[in-house]
Amino acid sequence: MKKMKRVLLLIVIALMASALVACSTPATADDNSANDEVAKRLGDGVNRIGFAMAEITGQAVQTEAQAFEDKAKELGFDDVIILSAENSVETQVTQIKDLITSECDVICVYSADADGVVPAVQACNEAGIPVIAVDRGINGGEIYCTIASNNISDGRDVANYFGLMTEGEAEDSVKVLHIIGNLSSTAQKERADGFRIGCENWGQLEIVDEVATDADADRIYNAVVDAFKVNPDIKAIFVPYDQLLSPVVSALKEIGMFYPAGDPNHVMLGAVDGATEQLEWLSEGINDISISLDFLGFGQTAASVAADYVNGISSNDVVLTKSIVCTAGNVEYLAKAGMLWGLSE
């Protein structure tokens, strides 16, 4: 009984402490909630912007985050908070709510899951903070602006390239291995859907295996080795992100199936993102196609739209960024033209 009393005492103390904190707290977010349209402009007081990112590991998203931070600071935001949920949707929901607590003027979200973050977006709406969806769409709540590429189209473009390169081959004769990355990523899902749609349009392409690898290098390596044991005549491999190509190439070398482009035994490799190493590989004939997304554009546009909002300038509901199909034939030209984030100076 005495122990129980002590526990109860602790609870009471905790409640009293919280009440004390309540009384002593000078201002909460409720007090200056941004329900009034635009309370201040850039330069008036402290301007804070938050970016809740699904992940921040990988060259592409780091480029996006850096571009966002640089642009936001250049445009006059004093505090730039960038958080990474490492593809955990519940973590991202929590982080967005923490950004609300931080009294951000605008919150940008690169969502871990298009449906899962909706309640957090609704919480932002409730707090009067505009939400900008970056890179990936969000399936609910009030989104101020969506800045994205067309992931379905990106996946389909890779399939179309495989189809074009093997045009004239017999029905179902070109066996394709589809490596699936992170199952919780909507971009991965959309690229996979786009790739399947693209393959259906080319009679000769047959996806013989789809392997979930959780974007883990070891699993990808083993998946490729195992897939070739069952289907030694695989002619093309698609992975959703460029960075996942390295273990694929290692596995092909290990099993003696690596031949450079131009060799009749060459296994075509395609991916999306346009990372530096994979763009350089194009010229060396290691891989065949990389869809370069505009990661600099994602970050910079998000910061610009946010700054415009704070300054009272409206924006389009949707801003589409460009994706560029890169192959050995055009990568050098595109790099010289400064059109590839992965090969920018």
Next chain:
Amino acid sequence: MDVKEKHFLRRLSLKEFALKYGIYIGFLAIFIAFSFISSNFLTVKNFLNILDQYAYYVICAMGMFFVVLVGGVDLSNGSMIALASVLGATLMVATKSVPIGCLVIVAIAVFGGILNGLSVVKIGIPSFIATLAFQNIWRGSAYTYTTAKAVSGLPSSLTSFSFSEIMGIRSSTFIMIIVFCILLYILQFTGFGKKLYAVGGNPKAAKVMGINVKKASIIAYSICGLCTGISTILLVSNMGSANPSVAENIALECIAAVIIAGASANGGEGKLLGAVVGALMFAMIKNGLNLMGLSYFYQLIVSGVIIYIATAVDRLRIRAGL
């Protein structure tokens, strides 16, 4: 405080005091540190935000405490959350009935807990292995059932629950407090609670004393399942959808929260309040680091260092016999 305890406290040196109450001191120290570092930390809104956001996690940790108390671990609770949430959510979408969906979620989670208990007690599989196997089975089933897609379109009454408040405090926080009180009552004021400590402390001696060790252990795993079920409902309500990839790291975090709060990994030791404080400490660290805008990479380092220090203090406490 009785005379014996007063006498004991007088004899405690500063070092001993720090070791004995390390988790609470650590909690307080982190709380104070974040209050100075981030201007948005020490606000009622943030305090309530932490309780609301991490209520599901604290409840999970309380469930884990029961399993750890009997000398086991449950690595499957995160995967069970994923499976129960997608199955329950599908049912809710189909029937538009939140109570039926919630009942199914709890039933599935309790079933999972019983399976864990039976595997450990009846078959004799080490809890680490048994629950690791179920972790894969449940997660794989969740992905297979949904083809890795989230289940959305849940009844609005469930999603609006996460926004509901009583006296300015979110409902999830009240549920957490209610669960805590019930479990505390079971542990402190029932014979069963004392049996659990006995079973975890020395199963052979407990058996000699006439305690049905197997039954007690299975019930402990079932309680963990029940807590997992309640957590699942809160999480689904909070996210407004059910996602097969959720709660991937929750099992290890719950175990860490329970252990750093003084529970023995060998069972038979620890307090439920400690588990709650341990879980809230984790929550507070995550929240504070988010408010600071610290990069994810630094967050990993900081949280790792804190876990290490907290656990080291606890081990030193045990070695010092406190």
